[in-house]
Amino acid sequence: MSFSMNNGYDLWLNYTIISDEALLKTYQNHFQSIYLNDGGETIEVIKKELKMGLGGLLDMEVQFKPYDVSENQLIVSNYGNLPDSFKNSVDVSGITGEGYIIKTIKKGKQSYTVVTATEDIGLLYGTFHVLRTLKMHQSLDGLHIEESPKVDLRMLNHWDNLDRTIERGYAGFSIWNWQTLPDYIDQRYIDYARANASIGINGTALTNVNANALILTPQYLEKVKALADVFRPYGIKVYLTARFSAPMEIGGLQTADPLDSQVIQWWKDKAAEIYKSIPDFGGFLVKANSEGQPGPQNYGRTHLDGANLLADAVAPFKGKVIWRAFVYSEHDAEDRAKQAYSEFVPDDGKYHDNVLIQVKNGPIDFQPREPFHPMFGAMPNTPLVMEFQITKEYLGFATHLVYLPKLFEEVLQSDTYQKGEGSTVAKVVDGSLYNKKLTAMAGVSNIGNDANWTGHPFAQADWYGFGRLAWNPYMDSEQIADEWLRCTFNNNNNFLEPVKKLMLESREAVVNYMNPLGLHHIFDTGHHYGPGPWVGNLSRPEWNPVYYHKADEAGVGFDRTETGSDALSQYAPEFKEKFGNLETCPEEYLLWFHHLPWDYKLKSGRTLWDGLGIKYQQGVDQVREMITIWEDMKPYVDEYRHNQVSMLLGIQLKEAKWWRDACMLYFQTFSKMDFPEEMESPEHTLEYYKSLKFPYAPGIRPRWD
Incomplete structure (x- = not known):
């Protein structure tokens, strides 16, 4: 089997x-021609996608024709423009504006696959579904699909800075070239939009939540407009x-107090300015009074x-305002895991109807595993946005193969038990739990200007899987992996079968070799690259790993x-x-929830100390198994991507050993116990691991205080 080079861009x-x-x-016979109703810009991009998609997949010249009773046709049409003979065969009353219906209908000797919707965007989503059906080699006979998104706003959060660096970005620089915008429209912007639409993403926050007020100036707003026009x-x-301090930084005011009349007017004027050039502007995403960012608490x-x-x-x-709940203060001695709940839950129901509170999936910070955030279910009168991190800040960056939809699904x-079992x-x-009218899910983007967008070829699955789960949060991560592969x-x-197994087990592997049994936030400081459980000298207690594991001679946790x-x-x-x-x-x-003695007995009968060592070793062994599986896949994958993934898995194994050895050597200084016999001996000393420095690790950002 031979393959041409595939760098992953597509x-x-x-x-x-x-x-x-x-x-x-069979497919060529089924799509002898296409009926596509006339329309605006979205209909034009549907036409282009069908030309590319069917032309490439079916190796044919795609022909657009009026409804033809003598040919098998693909019919893509708004319900209002659907040929009358098909209207009684589809019922659009059960779909939303973004929803669509795909149905194969036989009339006499002819077979028609109908894609219909009430809005053009639904037709685009349905078109991508048809193309996915072909790529997955699924039958068109008897096809009947009705899809509507279960979440209203499905958005990416880019932590991209105006200088094109990306906070927690591990796939190169930002794809937004602010220097050449608005006059130069990179093909990447169009392909970015295509990729997002193909998985139902309908919103994008272009800039870092550690915000730069310049993005709100006229010079940059005309650049934003150019991107909005593409999307x-x-x-x-x-x-x-x-x-939050923009009224002072670019507006010339002496304050940003939210109750000051001049500040209120400044924001009203700025909003009007933005909407004048971008009528469908979504709104603002805000990080305030967190990690040194300015906010209303600066003014009491x-x-x-x-x-x-x-x-x-x-x-x-x-427009909407999405206010992030990721807040914690060095002046608050309360457990960092509790602070967001304490600040936001008391005001449930007092926020305006167009405010959504964006909450990280867990109460600390995108850890390989943490319990869900307690705010979910605790604010019945306020829309909450789920914030997942697609980029792997705490999961080995873009060098580790970790299939994140498994984490998202978990x-x-x-x-939550907030309304009984099943909540x-x-x-x-x-x-659906509290009959909210406004719903949203956000993912912190892992996209950069690397040839394949995400650095690691398998990191594309995290972007893909986020979009699919934002569309339907009940999807199964195995089904998503199957689609993506x-x-x-x-x-x-x-x-398919061995690589699906590899993907589905990869998240548990990284938990085992980084943070087993509920350990968390023991990453090295600042860059979060590699282990640093010994770090305890930072200016704020909750920035120190020792704050989270609390290891001492009595135990850990x-x-x-x-x-x-x-x-x-x-x-x-x-x-x-x-x-x-x-x-x-x-x-x-x-x-995560308990501080326990080193000799505490686990359900296996082994001590906590032994259990930690066994889990760390298990994680290393799981990466070895991943390497073996991938090596066996050489006959089925192009040489370029196979070699890429092989080299990255080699790095992952090296770093899994590093995590095991550094953490167990450090914790041994408290436990005073021998390593379990199942665990391989460390390759270096604890002093060696403590000496490692990474001043230029990618994605790093400065402290903000």
Whole structure:
């Protein structure tokens, strides 16, 4: 089997010819021509996508014709323009404006695959679904699909700076070239929009939440407008991060107090200016009073005051304000895991209707594993946005193969118990638990200007999987992996089954070799590259790994029960009882909620100390297994990508050993116990691991205070 070079730029949209000759002929016969109704910009991009997609997959010249009773046709049409003979065969009453129906209908000897919707954007989503069906080699006979998104706003958050560096970015520089905008429209901007539309993403925040006020100046707004114009036909709205001190920094005011009349007017004027050039501007995303960022608390005001100020400014234009709940203060001695809940939950129901509170999936900071954030389910009267991190700040950057939809799925399926058993996080996110009218999910982007967009070829699956779960938070991560592999690589079962196994187990592997049994935030300082459980000299306590593991001769772990920080009290009583009781607390969260002796007996009968060593070793062994599986895939993958992934897996194995050895050597200084016999001996001394420095690790940012 031979392959041409594939650098991954085309993502899951690589429209190479279908290799199964019998299936190819079947598809070619099924799509002898296409009926596409006339329309605006979105209809034009549908036409281009069908030309590329069907032309490439089916190796044919795509012909657009009027409805033809003598040919098998693909019919892509708004319901209002659908040929009358098909209207009685489809019922659009059950789909939303972004929803679509795909149905294969036979009339006499002819077969028609109909894609219909009530809005053009629904047709675009349906078109991508048809192309995905072909790429996955699925039958068109009897096809009947009805899809509508379960979440309203499905957006990427780019932590891109105006100098093109990306905070926590591991795939090169920002794809936004502000220097050449607005006059030069890079093809990447169009392909970015195509890729996002293909998985249902409909919003993008272009700039870092650690915001730069310059993005709100006329010089940059005309550049933002150029991007908004590119994205609009693909159903994607642009959002900007608003620096709370912008009225002072670019507006010439002496204050940014949200209750000051001049400040209020400044934001109203700025919103009107933006909407004049970008009528469908989505709104503002705000990080305030967190990690040194300015905010309303600088003036003795609250997050409520700040959010409602901006909400009033964009409300006349139907804009939204997304206010991040990632806040913690060095002046607050309370457990960092509790601070966001304490600041936001008391104001539930007081935010304006166009305000959404964006909450990280866990209460600390995008750890390889952490329990869901206690705010989910605790604010029945306020829309909450789920914030996932697609970029791997704490999961080995873009060098480790870690399939994140498995993590996303775990969080979404977690039970909050807020309205009894079955009150899952997914039901909070999609609004069904409390009948929310406005729903959203955000993902911190892993996209850069690397040839393949994401650095690691398999990191594309995290972008893809986020989009699919934002569309439907009940999707199964295995189904998503199957889709992505078929669309990105091939449909050979000898490839699919072992690589799916590799992907689905990869997240647990990284937890094992980084943060087993509930350990968390023991990463080296600043860059978060590699282990640093010994770090304890930083200016703020909650920046130090020793704050989180609390290792001493008596044991290890963070007591969040009533005898400790009592963070468990922020969860529903059923959750508190389950996780507060050592008999019922899942062992994967043991040290998150409990400080336990080194000789504490695990369910296996082994000591906690032995259990840690065994888990670290298991993680290393799992990476070895991944390497073996991938090596066996050489016959099914092009040489370029196979070699790429092989080299990256080699780095991952090296770093998994580093994590095991550094952490176990450090914790041994407290436990005074021998390593379990299952664990390989460390390759270096603890002093060696402590001496390692990485001043130029990618994605690093300065402290903000």
